[in-house]
Amino acid sequence: MKPTALERWAPWLAVVVLLVVWEAICRGFQVSEFIFPAPTAIMQAMIQFAGPIRMHAWQTFWTTMIGFGLGVLVGLLLGLIIGSSRFMYRACYPLLVGFNSIPKVAFVPVLVVWFGIGTVPAILTAFLICFFPIVVNVATGLATLEPEMEDVLRVLGAKRLDVLLKVGLPRSLPYFFASLKVAITLAFVGTVVSETVASNLGIGYLMMSAGASMRMPLVFAGLIVISVMAMAMYELFAWLERRMTGWAHRGQQGSA
Amino acid sequence: MSASPSAVVGQPFIDFDRVALAYSPSSGNAIEDISLTIHEGEFVAFVGPSGCGKSTFMKLCTGLKRPTAGTVHVDGQAVTGPLKIVGMAFQNATLLPWRTTLHNVLLPLEIVQPYRSRFRREKAAFAERARQLLAKVGLKGYEHKYPWELSGGMQQRASICRALVHQPRLLMLDEPFAALDAFTREELWCMLRDIWAEQRFTVVLVTHDLREATFLADTVYVMSTHPGRILEQRSIELPRPRDLEITYTEEFIDLVHQLRARIGRIRKTETPQ
Numbered sequence A: 001m002k003p004t005a006l007e008r009w010a011p012w013l014a015v016v017v018l019l020v021v022w023e024a025i026c027r028g029f030q031v032s033e034f035i036f037p038a039p040t041a042i043m044q045a046m047i048q049f050a051g052p053i054r055m056h057a058w059q060t061f062w063t064t065m066i067g068f069g070l071g072v073l074v075g076l077l078l079g080l081i082i083g084s085s086r087f088m089y090r091a092c093y094p095l096l097v098g099f100n101s102i103p104k105v106a107f108v109p110v111l112v113v114w115f116g117i118g119t120v121p122a123i124l125t126a127f128l129i130c131f132f133p134i135v136v137n138v139a140t141g142l143a144t145l146e147p148e149m150e151d152v153l154r155v156l157g158a159k160r161l162d163v164l165l166k167v168g169l170p171r172s173l174p175y176f177f178a179s180l181k182v183a184i185t186l187a188f189v190g191t192v193v194s195e196t197v198a199s200n201l202g203i204g205y206l207m208m209s210a211g212a213s214m215r216m217p218l219v220f221a222g223l224i225v226i227s228v229m230a231m232a233m234y235e236l237f238a239w240l241e242r243r244m245t246g247w248a249h250r251g252q253q254g255s256a
Numbered sequence B: 001m002s003a004s005p006s007a008v009v010g011q012p013f014i015d016f017d018r019v020a021l022a023y024s025p026s027s028g029n030a031i032e033d034i035s036l037t038i039h040e041g042e043f044v045a046f047v048g049p050s051g052c053g054k055s056t057f058m059k060l061c062t063g064l065k066r067p068t069a070g071t072v073h074v075d076g077q078a079v080t081g082p083l084k085i086v087g088m089a090f091q092n093a094t095l096l097p098w099r100t101t102l103h104n105v106l107l108p109l110e111i112v113q114p115y116r117s118r119f120r121r122e123k124a125a126f127a128e129r130a131r132q133l134l135a136k137v138g139l140k141g142y143e144h145k146y147p148w149e150l151s152g153g154m155q156q157r158a159s160i161c162r163a164l165v166h167q168p169r170l171l172m173l174d175e176p177f178a179a180l181d182a183f184t185r186e187e188l189w190c191m192l193r194d195i196w197a198e199q200r201f202t203v204v205l206v207t208h209d210l211r212e213a214t215f216l217a218d219t220v221y222v223m224s225t226h227p228g229r230i231l232e233q234r235s236i237e238l239p240r241p242r243d244l245e246i247t248y249t250e251e252f253i254d255l256v257h258q259l260r261a262r263i264g265r266i267r268k269t270e271t272p273q
């Protein structure tokens, strides 16, 4: 079923309503700009500091993308290793879960000791926080291969690599792309967290220093810039997912 | 073309010698004391109650599992690993949803030698072959559809095409028609009968349907459960080519009855314990 015109515009409508209510509350109750700035004040800050914001946003963006890229590489590799061998799955999975339950912020001080303040800890935090969902999804996609399918291939003389390339990998693609959406938003979280405590560049740092000098509209401007970037990347990967693995979704529709 | 197994002479194609298999050391034998021979070109069917070890027999036969006792020989050679020449189809079609029907059928040719190394160069010829096979099972015009665009029966046909495209000497079918309605099932019996009559590969068919076994096979093996043993080997001497009409003859119905009685006895003697 196609969404109606109203449905399609609904998200934008919600944004507009939110902004109007927000503005009305700030004006109506005369909330101080130092506590909770109104949308118009944030807008003003954005225009006024457009240059620095752009510079810091760019820094955060590429830092995140490098961390994310590393996360995809490592996540895919680990997922392949763990997912294609029962032994490795058993051996490594608990370790990974344990690792994942550590709050990644706790790593930042360690990373700072190792690499100093700056971009490297931010990249690594983004990487650490985002590779886990990729590993889990790729491993799950591979490990849930139907045994019959594997039998069909093995009695044709297929090697493990054949099974992986012909069936395992394509089958885990939907899982992989689904995890990318989650991973990219997490990567932004990692970068910004690290920038707030251990950098003098990036949106995280911008917000930190603006907060310290009580420029709340600029802090909020930073928040909005991050969420827009993260959302745009999320949408990009959601689109990519639909493009690359449409069969998975259509297949579900067909059999449901 | 008479095909009673006694008419086929020479070395057996498949030879089981007192084979047993236990899935784990603690569990009992899933099947035991299986001794039988199957000749090249023979069509055999295995029937028996659920859990009697029919699928286990298939795994032993194709080398997917090694026996814990006894030996399996296929084509004169001891089986030590997956056979590499076998076509297989199961109750669920296991088609790959990201490949079109045609490319699903082509899959074995991307894996089995000697097709594998020629695949790139002769892709057009191979595709033509797959198309002809699909046309033979009534899937002309569906080559470029995805599996989810096909009905269950059509998926099953495609799956059987996939099992046959590399012209295997051995075709293993594990309840391939079990999920289908009666009409489609009988239609696919005839399809299988015709393809087999034409190419004469060896077929091992596992089924719950005694009419199916009797209609298609040269030899029917009845298995018992706990542990799985072969209870009876029954030659079906009905003349070939067999028409569906034959399933309504007295001779046919008698045969089915006798097999049914054999399985019924297994049930009766085993439930009290």
Ligand SMILES: Nc1ncnc2c1ncn2[C@@H]1O[C@H](COP(=O)(O)OP(=O)(O)OP(=O)(O)O)[C@@H](O)[C@H]1O
Pocket: B023, B024, B030, B049, B050, B051, B052, B053, B054, B055, B056, B057, B228
């Ligand atoms: N992978 C396995 N691990 C352990 N036991 C198994 C395994 N597969 C089958 N078995 C056991 O072996 C016995 C025979 O199973 P099998 O699958 O061969 O039966 P079947 O005749 O094919 O049954 P059905 O007609 O229901 O398919 C059963 O008792 C089953 O519990």
Ligand SMILES: [Mg+2]
Pocket: B054, B055, B056, B174
């Ligand atoms: Mg079975």
